[in-house]
Amino acid sequence: MSESETDSNQASSDSIESARRKVAEQRGKIDDLDRQLVELLQERRVLVSEIAALKRAGSLPIRDDARERAMHALHAQWAEELELPPTVIEGLFRMVLWSSRNYQAQLRTAVPAGVASRRVAIIGGEGSMGRQFARAFESLGNEVLRADLDTSLRPAEAVADAQVVLFAVPIAQTERIIAELAPLARPDALLTDITSVKAGPVAAMREHGEATVIGTHPLFGPAVNSMQGQRIVLTPAWDADADAREGDPHGWLPWLETSLRAMGLELVRSTPAGHDRAMAIVQVLTHYSTEVLGRSLQRLGVSLEETLRFTSPIYYIDMLMAARHFAQRSELYASIQTQNPNTEQVTAVFREVAEELAGIISAKDGDAFSEVFDEVREFFGEFSPRALDESRYLIDRLVERR
Structure with a gap:
């Protein structure tokens, strides 16, 4: 190695070491700020406990939706003024508010003084x-x-x-x-x-x-x-x-x-009957769909880890929900599926629709597929913008955590 190359390598090493020291110094300042944030959260917690006592004395509910909407609007305004990502600020304060409500519940804020024990x-x-x-x-x-x-x-x-x-x-x-x-x-x-x-x-x-x-x-x-x-x-x-x-x-x-x-x-x-009709959709149909997905993956013999190398956020969410489902007791889901009086009706429709879509896809009929797709889009109607917004929030939080 020539003398010039040695000098160049030494300079590069010195530069890296200098950068590491400066990064460490800045990280120390960040740690100090983070400590201050935690201390402020503790101060906030004291105020929350005082508010909880006032709420209980006045028989006020823990959650005030109008207040929370106003807070989110104010936080978004602050984020804009300080040129911070509004979704990050929203996510931060949603966690703070969730923790606040949970703490108020631990303080028995919502327990009315006049309710007799049994x-x-x-x-x-x-x-x-x-x-x-x-x-x-x-x-x-x-x-x-x-x-x-x-x-x-x-x-x-x-x-x-x-x-x-x-x-x-x-x-x-x-x-x-x-x-x-x-x-x-x-x-x-x-x-x-x-x-x-x-x-x-x-x-x-x-x-x-x-x-x-x-x-x-x-x-x-x-x-x-x-x-x-x-x-x-x-x-x-x-x-x-x-x-x-x-x-x-x-x-x-x-x-x-x-x-x-x-x-x-x-x-x-x-009513009992109205509940069971709703649960045939909320539980039976969704569980059935998850069970078909899980069984199909198992039958295909795919490597879950290999597919996760190529995962999109939506696929990852689907896998989380499917694995969560099968990680629990089979007896519970068997009972939900078999004891609901409306199970046969909803699972029969699922099978019919699966056959319908299989036929369209097999025939490579793009027009028929678009027709079905548009009909379903119309069914979801005004729920779709909300779904896009809330699923985007979920995806962002999930990507941050991974």
Whole structure:
């Protein structure tokens, strides 16, 4: 190596080392700023706790949608003034607001002072959803009795001793367990359940017990980080047009609605039959589609890792949802698919449409494909702009995390 080459290499090495030192210095300044951000978040948390106390005293809800919309608009204005990416600022503050709502829930902000505590029996209380609702009811000041197959407290004893009985058992066994235990409930009690189908369990509770009956279906699973903002369907056993005093002589519906809202849940009212029709789409059809996708990938013998080398964001999201689906208990999904009274109707349409599209694609008929595509686009209508906006947000967050 010549002397000039040696000098050049040394200069290059010195330049790299100098750059590293300067980068380290700047990173130190960034760390200092990040520390200040965390300290400001702690100051914000103190203010949130003070606001939570005021909200509880005034019976105000945790979430104020109008306030949050105004905040997002203000944040977007700040981002524009400072020439910062608005989507990044929006994502940052959405996480801050989510954390704020969750913290307020932990402080029992939404628990009304005047709501009486009850003795709540959770049948299936050692299951994942049973434990989740046991914790939620306990957090509201209720006495919770957990009864399961292996607990010292027997289910029959818990039902007889409780003011509220919640069945949190596998779907396939729900009606049998209700038939066995509902007759033991006090006539002035509340019978409820968290099953993914509603017509059968609600009818069973009405048939076998004398207590008030209100079915529920949490539209989330035990893996969620928080109940805040999650939805739950309520299906009272009495006709919506009938006098509620006949179906609910002891006023259980207001108590249950207040309790669920205090847990941070958003309530959806329906009938048992209306719920099952909706779930045939929301659960049965979507699960069926996911199961067909997963089974097709397995049958094709593809290497998932190899396909992920070529992944688009949408394919990656599809794979996340499919793998999440199959990572859970097959018994749960089997029951959802087989116990819904509308399953055959929706799965038959799925098969018909798959055959229709297969025929069009096989014939290489671009005009027919476009015709079908346009008809479906028209069906989605005004939901499409929202879908583009929200899916873009999801994709951006996912790409940032990978």
